[in-house]
Amino acid sequence: MTIDLHAHSTASDGTTPPAELPRLAAEAGLTVLALTDHDTFAGLAAASAASSGVEIVPGVEISCRLDDAEVHLLGLFVDPGHEPLGAELELIRTDRRRRAVRMVERCRELGAPITLAQVEGIAAGAPLGRPHIAAALAAVGVTDAFTPEWIADGGRADVPKHVLSTVDAIALVRAAGGVAVLAHPRSVKRRAEVSDTQLAALAEAGLTGVEVDHPEQPPEVRDRLRAVAAELGLRTTGSSDFHGDRKPVRLGECTTAPDVFAALRASAVSVS
Numbered sequence: 001m002t003i004d005l006h007a008h009s010t011a012s013d014g015t016t017p018p019a020e021l022p023r024l025a026a027e028a029g030l031t032v033l034a035l036t037d038h039d040t041f042a043g044l045a046a047a048s049a050a051s052s053g054v055e056i057v058p059g060v061e062i063s064c065r066l067d068d069a070e071v072h073l074l075g076l077f078v079d080p081g082h083e084p085l086g087a088e089l090e091l092i093r094t095d096r097r098r099r100a101v102r103m104v105e106r107c108r109e110l111g112a113p114i115t116l117a118q119v120e121g122i123a124a125g126a127p128l129g130r131p132h133i134a135a136a137l138a139a140v141g142v143t144d145a146f147t148p149e150w151i152a153d154g155g156r157a158d159v160p161k162h163v164l165s166t167v168d169a170i171a172l173v174r175a176a177g178g179v180a181v182l183a184h185p186r187s188v189k190r191r192a193e194v195s196d197t198q199l200a201a202l203a204e205a206g207l208t209g210v211e212v213d214h215p216e217q218p219p220e221v222r223d224r225l226r227a228v229a230a231e232l233g234l235r236t237t238g239s240s241d242f243h244g245d246r247k248p249v250r251l252g253e254c255t256t257a258p259d260v261f262a263a264l265r266a267s268a269v270s271v272s
Contacts, residue, residue, distance in 0.1 A: 002029050002032070003031065004028075004252050005238075007036060008244070010126055010244075017043075018046040019049070025252075026054050032057060038062075038129060044056070059077075061183060065166065072182075075179075079177045088172060092163070100128035100132070101116055103151060114137060119135075119136045130151050170206045178268050179209065185225065209236065214238070240253040
């Protein structure tokens with residue numbers, strides 16, 4: 001088995017339609033792929049219907065608040081029909097639009113002539129997010145959108161959004177029959193990293209795993225995360241975090257060991 005547990009489609013901020021992901025996964029030699037679009041299950045039915053021999057794991061990536069920083073939580077093997085989780089994701093998506101409207105306004109105030117219609121065209125029906133605004137900014141010559149000058153966390157055009165606490169998100173994922181895995185906790189591209197102490201607290205709150213092998217986490221970071229995870233009894237996963245053409249990574253660039261995948265599946269069954 002070759003397993004990638006973190007990938008995005010056009011249902012959120014990826015550039016690949018969900019129905020095309022199984023074919024690309026098979027071409028990359030994958031046998032298992034988790035579709036983990038941001039705050040939505042909208043692409044899951046299309047991806048599952050086109051599975052082509054690749055197992056599609058139902059998943060979601062939830063934006064959460066951990067102390068004063070934003071982190072992302074992967075819910076794997078979740079029931080997409082679970083009403084409390086679905087209601088919370090709907091609230092997050094609704095607030096994404098409010099946030100996007102205000103961010104576009106701020107960008108315009110800062111001199112970037114983008115429009116909401118332009119951003120919505122780029123999103124093509126997906127929940128509006130910063131990557132769509134960044135693409136609109138790039139179209140008018142702003143090539144460094146994810147900086148404090150523009151839309152980075154706390155940047156001049158950034159706007160706070162509704163987010164769950166990470167502990168509450170873990171509880172929702174577990175209630176929906178899934179397992180919670182903390183995504184890229186020490187990515188070199190994010191402003192804040194999750195400390196050993198914070199990981200211990202999340203493990204106590206029901207976190208099952210931590211994404212260790214990730215394209216944005218260098219070898220020394222992975223080694224430390226693996227050691228901490230072992231101390232805390234957390235499973236360690238590997239994933240590409242594929243976004244199509246939006247990021248220079250390929251499906252299967254990082255993978256999860258089959259025994260870890262089996263343990264995650266067993267944990268999901270035990271809490272469903």
